[in-house]
Amino acid sequence: INRQYLNGKSSFSQFFLENQLAQRLPDMFPKINRLRAHQEKGIRAIMAGRTTVISTGTGSGKTETFLIPILDHCLKNPGPGIKALILYPMNALANDQVNRLEQAIAAVPGCGVRYALFTGDTNQEERTHIRMDPPDILITNYVMLDWMLTRQEDRWMFNSSRQSLRFLVLDEIHTYRGNRATHIKYLLARLKSLVDGPVIQVGTSATLRSQAYEGYLQGNSSERLDRFICPLLEVADYAFIEPEYQPETATNIPTSLAYIPGIAQELGWALTVDNQ
Numbered sequence: 001i002n003r004q005y006l007n008g009k010s011s012f013s014q015f016f017l018e019n020q021l022a023q024r025l026p027d028m029f030p031k032i033n034r035l036r037a038h039q040e041k042g043i044r045a046i047m048a049g050r051t052t053v054i055s056t057g058t059g060s061g062k063t064e065t066f067l068i069p070i071l072d073h074c075l076k077n078p079g080p081g082i083k084a085l086i087l088y089p090m091n092a093l094a095n096d097q098v099n100r101l102e103q104a105i106a107a108v109p110g111c112g113v114r115y116a117l118f119t120g121d122t123n124q125e126e127r128t129h130i131r132m133d134p135p136d137i138l139i140t141n142y143v144m145l146d147w148m149l150t151r152q153e154d155r156w157m158f159n160s161s162r163q164s165l166r167f168l169v170l171d172e173i174h175t176y177r178g179n180r181a182t183h184i185k186y187l188l189a190r191l192k193s194l195v196d197g198p199v200i201q202v203g204t205s206a207t208l209r210s211q212a213y214e215g216y217l218q219g220n221s222s223e224r225l226d227r228f229i230c231p232l233l234e235v236a237d238y239a240f241i242e243p244e245y246q247p248e249t250a251t252n253i254p255t256s257l258a259y260i261p262g263i264a265q266e267l268g269w270a271l272t273v274d275n276q
Contacts (some may be wrong), residue, residue, distance in 0.1 A: 005060060006037040006244040015040060019047065022075035024111055028104040029064065037244040039065045045239035051201045053229055055208040056243040062204045063100060070167050074113045074136045081164030082157060084137045087145060089175045091119050094139050119144055131157055142184055149190050162196045173203035176232065185232050201233045
């Protein structure tokens with residue numbers, strides 16, 4: 001009986017028109033009829049060029065929130081060079097991302113958007129092809145990024161993308177703590193030093209919370225969260241996207257629970273602890 005996320009005010013097609021998204025973009029997400037409210041806020045923040053941290057639950061559409069602005073940019077700006085770099089803490093998550101990207105791009109044949117996965121499992125032939133013709137979207141992990149910025153043959157990919165690299169995404173941003181956080185901070189600084197223009201940074205996490213939400217960075221204010229995000233991404237401020245839920249009323253109780261006496265009057269019963 002998870003709480004239901006609040007839907008956006010308009011349909012996806014209307015949102016697409018209001019925000020002047022690329023004409024072929026809606027076809028990449030045929031299953032989306034209506035975005036959730038937090039997705040709309042996140043997409044608008046990213047498209048406005050703001051550093052954005054998306055902190056919503058598993059299965060809430062975090063991936064689509066950053067993929068839609070990235071694919072929109074790629075469709076509107078065809079040409080050589082890496083346009084988005086997506087970093088994952090482990091290869092399993094990166095592999096899953098590739099599958100989702102493949103489905104979105106395959107839904108629009110001939111759209112011209114290209115992607116590639118560059119990890120320790122990538123064979124030499126694929127690596128050579130990626131180096132010679134970098135994709136629009138490059139997916140990797142932070143360890144491999146460190147290697148790529150060190151090796152001259154890989155570093156060329158970023159040198160040739162000085163003017164095209166626009167997005168930098170850190171999935172599971174809460175995993176970068178302690179020494180790893182220090183490492184990723186300076187790793188990103190090295191990368192950003194190779195880019196001419198500003199890079200839009202996006203962080204995602206299902207467990208990063210502030211204020212009333214519990215998590216590894218919890219508290220009565222956003223001060224602790226600021227002390228984590230701002231130095232890590234080297235920003236002064238950022239958009240923090242939290243989940244929005246539909247109000248709990250008797251009309252949206254699952255029918256399997258509707259017969260339980262008193263549930264309509266005591267909607268918070270599942271969220272309280274009976275110490276007796």
